[in-house]
Amino acid sequence: NDVVSLNPSVPPGTTEDIVIPIIEKESRMSVKSDFCMIYNPERIYEGRAVNDIEENYPAVISSVGPKSKKIAFTIYSIIFKKGVLLLDSIRTAEAEKLFEGVYRDVNIALANELAKFCEAAGIDFWQARDAANSQPFCHIHKPGIGVGGACIPVYPQFVLDVAKKINVLCEVTNISRAINDGMPSYCVRQAIRLLRFSELPKSTVTILGLAFRGDVSDTRLSPTYSIIRELQKFGVKKINIHDPLVRDDPSLSNFQNVLLTSDLKKAIKDSDLIILSTDHHEYKKLGKAFFRNIPVYDGRGLLDRSLGEKHKILTIGQGNNKME
Structure with a gap:
């Protein structure tokens, strides 16, 4: 039931094709039933990172499954005052950044x-x-x-x-x-x-x-x-x-x-x-x-x-x- 959130800017497919398989192999758990996976690319300008996160931009998030999506929306809605943009797929969120x-x-x-x-x-x-x-x-x-x-x-x-x-x-x-x-x-x-x-x-x-x-x-x-x-x-x-x-x-x-x-x-x-x-x-x-x-x-x-x-x-x- 842990939540994993990936934030770096990465090529489309990285989360699903590389990160998730590594986590599943090392933990012997499944993303579909045992843990939650969120992708949230950081959208910051160096020198004003905290202000950008809290005040300036909406969070872009996507996830694996409805449970992960609900958790992501709840967490990031608290942090990002500009709101949350929920994208349909992690690949799309990776491409957006x-x-x-x-x-x-x-x-x-x-x-x-x-x-x-x-x-x-x-x-x-x-x-x-x-x-x-x-x-x-x-x-x-x-x-x-x-x-x-x-x-x-x-x-x-x-x-x-x-x-x-x-x-x-x-x-x-x-x-x-x-x-x-x-x-x-x-x-x-x-x-x-x-x-x-x-x-x-x-x-x-x-x-x-x-x-x-x-x-x-x-x-x-x-x-x-x-x-x-x-x-x-x-x-x-x-x-x-x-x-x-x-x-x-x-x-x-x-x-x-x-x-x-x-x-x-x-x-x-x-x-x-x-x-x-x-x-x-x-x-x-x-x-x-x-x-x-x-x-x-x-x-x-x-x-x-x-x-x-x-x-x-x-x-x-x-x-x-x-x-x-």
């Missing part, structure tokens, strides 16, 4: 593609985006130097893996992953245009941000790792990384001549180029007085774009990125 991530990934890829188009065409992406989004049926996302974390880059791969097994083409999902995976390389190529190519082997580049997104310390699958690799392909002498929330990262030991610091002034000292990778709130207030004469590539569209009129700065999606 993945769809949330795929939606984000595809829309970010669209924004990245449009931003690159605007750069080549001499169009201000950000003005065009703001105007387009004034129409209630348009929701263009923000472009960026890369997509990281343990969710958005991963969920599409779950879908693509299952699709391959059942011979279904998910072309938009696949192409979107390729676009977003390619953004660090693209943005580094844009950024180094702020320097003379011959200067790269003796240059120091500062990357602002190691976390995969702003105002968290989580570095899993952070685009910054790809940025480091791309810069080192171009032979950059030294790379400084600043992050206000990440104090140590063993993964950086895999790279040579890379320094991590939480001291912002130390990070940009003697720097020849600054690349903004993570949209930490702390960086938004930085201006010309801080950057001095160091050229900046804003890979998140975080900084005041009017800085570009007075300072050597490139912003992703800016039509003025056509530099000599």
